[in-house]
Amino acid sequence: MKINWGTGIVIAFALFITFILYFVLSVQSNSKYDNELVVEEYYKHDAKFGDEMVRIQNATDLAQKPVITNTSEGITIVFPDIYIPKDIKGTVSFYRPSNKKFDFDVPISLSGSSLLIPAKRLVGGRWEINMEWQYQGKQYLTKEIIYIK
Template identity: 75%
Template sequence: MRINWGTGIVIAIALFMSFILYFVIKVQSNSKYDNELVVEEYYKHDARFSEEMTRIQNAHDLAQKPVISKAAEGFTVVFPATFTPEKIKGKVSLYRPSMKNLDFEIPISLSNPTLLIPKSRLVGGRWDINMEWQYDGKSYLTKEVIYVD
């Protein structure tokens, strides 16, 4: 039996399409490849984008910014000494890009300018930190990325 050019091209395209279809079905059916959204209510989040940019700019304009540093017991967030710690209110959101169930928040309620993020709650890998805080009626937003060993 002899295969001409047309038949060979049709067979090659059919094999290629089968190959791609196999991987699409494998990824969609396997729970290891979870397709979660980064934000649950994406459009509501997008509508407040300009407000978020204003808070980021407020944090950027500070002469002294909060500093996140690694410590033996976890990570510490040190707010500037120019702020009264009792007046700082807000939350620190820790977001794990690879696993949504590890995400958590820590409220900011300080008696000294240092907030501790305990290492026991952090699994090794990348963490995105969003600090949303207010001081004297002005809102701030600081975004950082940390890596835990």
Template identity: 70%
Template sequence: MKINWGTGIVIAFALFMTFILYFVFEVQSNSKYDNDLVVEEYYKHDTHFQEEMARIQNAHDLQHKPVIKYNDQGVTVTFPATFESDKIKGNVLLYRPSNKKFDFDTQLALNNSSLLIPQKKLIKGRWDVNMEWQYEGKKYLTKEVIYVN
């Protein structure tokens, strides 16, 4: 039996579509592939966007900003000496984009104007650090991306 080129193209498209659909169903049905939303209540989170932008701008306008960096001991959050440690309140959310099971939240409890999040709590890879804090009644939001080795 001889197949002309038009029939060959139709067969090739049908095989390609079958191949793609197989992978779509495999990813949707297999629990190994986690396809959760980034934020649980997306629309509720989106309504506070303008307030979040104002807090980011407040942090950006500071002359001396807190520093978030990774070192051998873990993640260190250091506030400038111009801030009084006992007046700073807030929390630090370490968000793992690849798997929400590793996300955790830590209260800001400063020791000598700094906070150390130990290495043992972190796994290798990318972490998004969102620090929401308040100083003398003004709210701030600092966002950083760090990579743990």
């Protein structure tokens, strides 16, 4: 049987459409290809953006800022000595852009001037650290990006 050029084009289109449908269905059904949103409630988060900028500016205006460092023991957050440790309240959020399952929060409860997050809780790669804290009624937001080896 001879195939003319019109039939060849239709067969080529059919094979191409079959390939695309197979690819789309396999990506949607396979859990290896995660296509979740970065933030669950995006619009609620976006509505609070102005407040977030005020808290970031408050943290930027500080004369002595908390220092976030990556050590062999883990992530260390050191507050300057001018702050009374028991008056500092808040949370430190660890966000892993590549996998939501690794995200976690740590409450800030200090007895000294530093907070240590052990290295065993952190998988290697990029981490975004958002430290939301308040001191004497004023709110602050400190953001850092750290790479763990």
